[in-house]
Amino acid sequence: RKEVEQDPGPFNVPEGATVAFNCTYSNSASQSFFWYRQDCRKEPKLLMSVYSSGNEDGRFTAQLNRASQYISLLIRDSKLSDSATYLCVVNPLAGYSTLTFGKGTMLLVSP
């Protein structure tokens, strides 16, 4: 089983739609979880950290399910500018920042 798995997409949605991505991870001892956003041919940028209780930042909501070992990202009211690849990132080691990246899920928002 791959360490961090994501559906590569692309997810094609119209503006205003709600879209959700899931990501599964294999190491049950993983400590930290993040969603990064990567635009085409650019560097990844932190979108949000994922906390055990779930967290929301504007139109974005992240959830963690430790029992099933997955994290999710929900985007409401999609904008054209949300078009990007969303990377699921897991830190499997307590005390050390060695991130494991998923391959990413591509989102395309159309007018």
Add this chain to the structure above:
Amino acid sequence: DGGITQSPKYLFRKEGQNVTLSCEQNLNHDAMYWYRQDPGQGLRLIYYSQIVNDFQKGDIAEGYSVSREKKESFPLTVTSAQKNPTAFYLCASSIGGSSTDTQYFGPGTRLTVL
């Protein structure tokens, strides 16, 4: 402006040549990292350093070398021993080396071997 800079943005190299990629940060971060990204692939860790004069191998260190003589600088050398060096190289830094510390990325260097 605080941030991470990488240079050059694009780099072309002939087979058999060593090449050094620059990474500088003025965020006063202790930890720095080098990743490689291939098309359709996730980022893979090459080397990381949690403190000056110390660094550790990541998952794919073979054919690469690094140094960390200054807190703000973490150059990566791609040697001729790296069999498939064409890739997008990303440098990152974090305030410390803790598992919860956010990593911030530089704009990357695209290396092409001719």
